[in-house]
Amino acid sequence: MSPHAPSDEELTSLVHDAVAAPSMHNAQPWHFRYFRGTRTFELLADFDRAMPHSDPDTRGLHLGCGAALLNLRVAVIHEGRHPETRLLPDPTDPAMLASVRLTGSAGGESDLAALYPAIHQRHSSRYPFEETQIPEAVREALGAAARGEGATLSFPTSWHLRDVLELIQEAEARNVTAPDRDQDLAQWTQLDAHSATTDDDGVPQYAFGPRKRGGRAPMRDFAGARQVAGRDAADFERNPQLALVSTVHDRPEDWLRAGQAMQRVLLLATLKGLSTSFATQPFEWTDLRWPLRDPATGTGYQQLLLRLGYGPKGPRTPRRPVTEVLDIRP
Structure with missing residues (x-):
């Protein structure tokens, strides 16, 4: 494991990075729990933010939560830790989407670490793009x-x-x-x-x-x-x-x-x-x-x-405060 446990400020920063992810209609249908004893994040679906008409099977909700999970992994690696990730760790709880345990120093994950600067640069752009072909x-x-x-x-x-x-x-x-x-x-x-x-x-x-x-x-x-x-x-x-x-x-x-x-x-x-x-x-x-x-x-x-x-970058859209989406537990 890492030589020191992450502080509350570090945990808040990691989740701040995670929730910069896109979600359908920017509903932000996620919640995070962190357990100090095991140094583990849990990512849970917030089904109160589901869209019963546009996304009745919650597939879109899962996509948004998956995007937040990727951001969390990138941020953890950027901080020099390794995110040991499991999807659907509790088959009896459909809201429990993933767990991420901070197990030690990051290694061999430079491709993900290099993505970190883009987390807060990426915004959806609903403006016209150029006709220039992507190489x-x-x-x-x-x-x-x-x-x-x-x-x-x-x-x-x-x-x-x-x-x-x-x-x-x-x-x-x-x-x-x-x-x-x-x-x-x-x-x-x-x-x-x-x-x-x-x-x-x-x-x-x-x-x-x-x-x-x-x-x-x-x-x-x-x-x-x-x-x-x-x-x-x-x-x-x-x-x-x-x-x-x-x-x-x-x-x-x-x-x-x-x-x-x-x-x-x-x-x-x-x-x-x-x-x-x-x-x-x-x-x-x-x-x-x-x-x-x-x-x-x-x-x-x-x-x-x-x-x-290639075109204008989209504007930053709002995000809920980390205090509303993160619980830190013993």
Whole structure:
């Protein structure tokens, strides 16, 4: 073990880094417990922050918690410790998603340690990206990052990309006419300026980005049918660059692995100068998720869709205070 136990300030700093992770609609559906006696963090799902209409099976919730877990691992390694990680350590408790024991000095984990500077630089960007193609070497590096967490990253092209974009459009059309979808959106977005600067979760109006006037980028309009005063419109990419994260199986453990892979890709992308956002719309409809896969291979389960490119960095969105998400116990 490390020669000294982490102080409360160090524990707070580690969780501060962990919760910089993205989550669906910035719901932040996680809670952490730390046990001094075993030097172990526990990551628990906060099912009160689930979205019953958009994410009824809590797959998206697990993805966000997986991203927070990856951030925690990176931060622990950055501090010179080793994070001995177990997924779903208690099969009788579905809220117990992972444990991370601080077992000693970090070693052989330089790839993860190098990602640390990106933890607080990464923000979702809902602005237009340039048409500049991502170099093949960067794509290969991002794919290797996903494989490091037991997932696959693929870049749809040609007719597969057209199919994916059509599925996103179908999901967006359904969301407009499905009254229950507005409930999740209304709960986790803030339109008035006061709430946007005082709330510590959800998506504030300043992070919505402009309305899409043209282009094929798969942008969700977080305003829905509501009007946002002074909001601009913009043309987005004609040729969006999308990436699918997939896993061999489709269990909660796989969702957590996919969330870690997602975050590892996002952090590396940030270091490579890329901006990123998400397209979750087709994953919110069971019958639209399966056709996202590449028909040429027909293998794996698609877990999430990333939009990558060169463009403006997104604004920082709020986070709950660490005091609300961390319990320190003997």
